[in-house]
Amino acid sequence: MPKEKKLQIIPLGGLGEIGKNMTVVRYGEEILLIDAGLMFPDEEMLGIDLVIPDFTFLVENREHVKAIVLTHGHEDHIGALPYVLKEINVPVYGTRLTLGILEGRLKENGVSNDMLRPVKQGDSIKAGSFNVNFIRVNHSIPDAVGLAITTPMGTIVHTGDFKLDYTPIDGKMTDFRRFSDLGNKGVLVMMADSTNAERLGHTPSESTVGASFEKAFHNANSRIIVATFSSNVHRIQQIINTAVTYKRKVAVLGRSMVNVVNISRELGYITAPEGTIIDIDEINNYPANQVVVITTGSQGEPMSALTRMSQSDHRKVGIVPGDTIIISATPIPGNEKLVSRTIDNLLKLGAHVVYGRENGIHVSGHASQEELKLMHNLVRPKFFIPVHGEYRHLVKHAKLAQELGMKKENIFISENGQILEFTKNKGVVAGKVTSGRILVDGLGVGDVGNIVLRDRRQLSQDGIIIIVVTMDKEQGVVVAGPDIVSRGFVYVRESEELMDDVRTRVEEALARCEDEGITEWSGLKSAMRDALGRYIFERTRRRPMILPIIMEI
Amino acid sequence: MPKEKKLQIIPLGGLGEIGKNMTVVRYGEEILLIDAGLMFPDEEMLGIDLVIPDFTFLVENREHVKAIVLTHGHEDHIGALPYVLKEINVPVYGTRLTLGILEGRLKENGVSNDMLRPVKQGDSIKAGSFNVNFIRVNHSIPDAVGLAITTPMGTIVHTGDFKLDYTPIDGKMTDFRRFSDLGNKGVLVMMADSTNAERLGHTPSESTVGASFEKAFHNANSRIIVATFSSNVHRIQQIINTAVTYKRKVAVLGRSMVNVVNISRELGYITAPEGTIIDIDEINNYPANQVVVITTGSQGEPMSALTRMSQSDHRKVGIVPGDTIIISATPIPGNEKLVSRTIDNLLKLGAHVVYGRENGIHVSGHASQEELKLMHNLVRPKFFIPVHGEYRHLVKHAKLAQELGMKKENIFISENGQILEFTKNKGVVAGKVTSGRILVDGLGVGDVGNIVLRDRRQLSQDGIIIIVVTMDKEQGVVVAGPDIVSRGFVYVRESEELMDDVRTRVEEALARCEDEGITEWSGLKSAMRDALGRYIFERTRRRPMILPIIMEI
Incomplete structure (x- = not known):
């Protein structure tokens, strides 16, 4: 008997955060990718334009990726595709509006739209061992879908971002009956939108x-x-x-x-x-x-x-x-x-x-608690993974599922990169894959990391003081400088006295180095940095970046 | 007949913002100051610890300041006092808890507490031509007061930060009767808390x-x-x-x-x-x-x-x-x-x-619309100045007052620094005084201004590239460098090629200068800055600060 293939669900983004949604469904070696979104940077990510999921796992398994299926055209679901499609060439299925919006993004990034495959709400497609049915849902963008993914191990339902709108603008309601049918036939795993899991009642209709x-x-x-x-x-x-x-x-x-x-x-x-x-x-x-x-x-x-x-x-x-x-x-x-x-x-x-x-001038596109309860009751999955939410939303959604009668051990509050493995009767955590965030800054994808961000943070708080000294390499003596330049530290014209004192401290530090026979550039630099850092903090309670530069002739 | 003295109200902080409350009441030359608060910095004020009002006007008129009266002990009402009291030595009146908290702040800042004068809710004090009565109000800190300031021109009521709590924790309710009495006797001007002017109904009781x-x-x-x-x-x-x-x-x-x-x-x-x-x-x-x-x-x-x-x-x-x-x-x-x-x-x-x-685990300390309406009905001032709010709160509070029957021309949506001048029957805008914000960064008060903030902003977004060149002054030739150092721009180890190209561009720019006979430092610097800025933007879509430094030997 051949070894039974495994069904795995691996979120690469969207768990513990609202943004950069991206989920791997894997059966044996075959991979189906759900969405590929971006996220807008937190305040701490200084200078960063956008954030995409680390999709190393996909690149390493690129020959096994069968297709990408999209739930809707929001940035947090399609915004990483220009980057992903540069690395992985597979069919991308989505509804017409979703692909229409995506095409614009691809064009802006010089990426071909050859692999886009339009589907209609209700359609099904086949990709390797996966059969994917696109189920109409209401959301704050038209042409949104949930997914029913049939695999040899069982059916996975992904709600997509959804709400239940009984009076939608285009008359097209979330396809309850389809979700109900799936529930009747038996659903192995459901992933469902947790954005509004903290909100009581019903989200009002768009109308x-x-x-x-x-x-x-x-x-x-x-x-x-x-x-x-x-x-x-x-x-x-x-x-x-x-x-x-x-x-x-x-x-x-x-x-x-x-x-x-x-x-x-x-x-x-x-x-x-x-x-x-x-x-x-x-x-x-x-x-x-x-x-x-x-x-x-x-x-x-x-x-x-x-x-x-x-x-x-x-x-x-x-x-x-x-x-x-x-x-x-x-x-x-x-x-x-x-x-x-x-x-x-x-x-x-x-x-x-x-x-x-209070003016009723906006409504959310995500299901509140009573809608989530209905969805759970329709689909009645064996296993449940709350998705699309910050950690507290996932926790709340999990609690809601428990209140509806699900066993705690059948609910998985997962995290990005974590492998959940399912058989017909069991779900287990089965390791981790590479995951995380890639920062996009201008044209640079991933060239800004923690060190650069840490520097930007320090620069942003107290600026920089640059000390330049030109030294004669052979003789080990200063031939020019120290020159002191600061930016973002103090308004120099009003702080001349301070800057004079700074220069004196640097000169003293250099003199001490000479006395002590310190001639290595690194030794000189840390002497200047230490002397100045302490002095400046005591005098101003600020910690600018201190950057000594030694030129040699 | 001597010229009639004028009654002026000049907010130095707290209008168009929630924070740094500070209001001048002036009769003739005599000044009474209400509160002296701080504000926490906006995100854009990089590295700033706190913000206080520009109180140049007080310093310039220091000999006329008769007293400072405090409404309660929150930072946005007392936090600027350590700075103000270093410049102006006048009695500071406040209730015991207010002064208790203030004492701690003064001690931390090495400022004497000699001038603190405790009062009780209900007390009155005299300061020059002003008689100030401290009226008990409910707020999210005990011992809060509103003020009735009697002047020869008429009575000014300042509500302080207040709510109406019918079941306060200490049993001490806002002194309705006092406000009502004042209303019966006739109030010239009311200033009232606008923080919650957008909120319908009643703020729930603390209990x-x-x-x-x-x-x-x-x-x-x-x-x-x-x-x-x-x-x-x-x-x-x-x-x-x-x-x-x-x-x-x-x-x-x-x-x-x-x-x-x-x-x-x-x-x-x-x-x-x-x-x-x-x-x-x-x-x-x-x-x-x-x-x-x-x-x-x-x-x-x-x-x-x-x-x-x-x-x-x-x-x-x-x-x-x-x-x-x-x-x-x-x-x-x-x-x-x-x-x-x-x-x-x-x-x-x-x-x-x-x-x-939804857990009812917090209530606000500020009056909602129905409470504001009651206050207006009790005090029935001739003129009204909404205070303590961002612009939209002031607008909403003004509208509320109009709905209650006040004439539009008797309501003043004012701004920091604006002088409002009142006679018994008329209120007019009568010019401006110096106002604004002073940024406190560490021990520096006011030494960080717009230029420093702009630099910090640029540094925070894309970092800095420093180009150092040592030149022989006499001969006008480069003897060392260009050395290129960057911080917060790219992770250098992974961008060696880029940094090599950067160096080449700088060398080319210097060569061009030599060809063109440009020898002035400033000309060299701008040549380097221009060549590099354009190149870097095209290549990375980033705009780091580019800082050329020329050393001379």
């Missing part, structure tokens, strides 16, 4: 936002500017619908907003009566009360259109008193202050600003 | 938190650790009360927590049965289920006790599975991620963590 737009449009008697996530196509459709009701023209602003609206209109995900959508340059051809601008910047992002407008720094749109600004989003954790500042600046310009939860 | 503690303590069967704001003395009292009920000993941890608990016990604001409070070193002498630790770190502050515990990095307390951690605070905007990370880390250590709004 509830429409009523809030109605109200805000009704109250506005001049121009309306709405900021939202560019990927929230249903939201954009609702803004257009309300604009049509109120006989307003719609202009679109902000690079990513323009891109997504163009793709969505091409593919038919956004519709508007002929003549409704106008170019941003045309808005001044219409009375202010006949114009709506849809824009980026709902998170207060520094370079975004709304932020620039709020700083009176946008080339095309200037805020004038009487404008109504609707911020149709809640701040992602970490962005609260940026969003608040934008609101304050808009108010100072005399705009009327509609924002905040 | 509601007690019920949540009861529940959490009831569910815990091992050690309990509660993190809260050290200044929230009533909260600490409630923790102690619940501990007594559950027959637990209480230990206090974290420098500021220990300080405030000591002062509060000395002054009688915290009481505990003999033997309840034990030293932190004694906790292991008791079974885990008989211990409560009260600690700092409710905001996830990097160096705080709870954060260290969550990283298994605290000398005295290690988290063990079964511990219950109660985070009795909500994150201050900007701290959300830090708090989340602390919670995640505690959960990973196996602790049970009680956090978040």
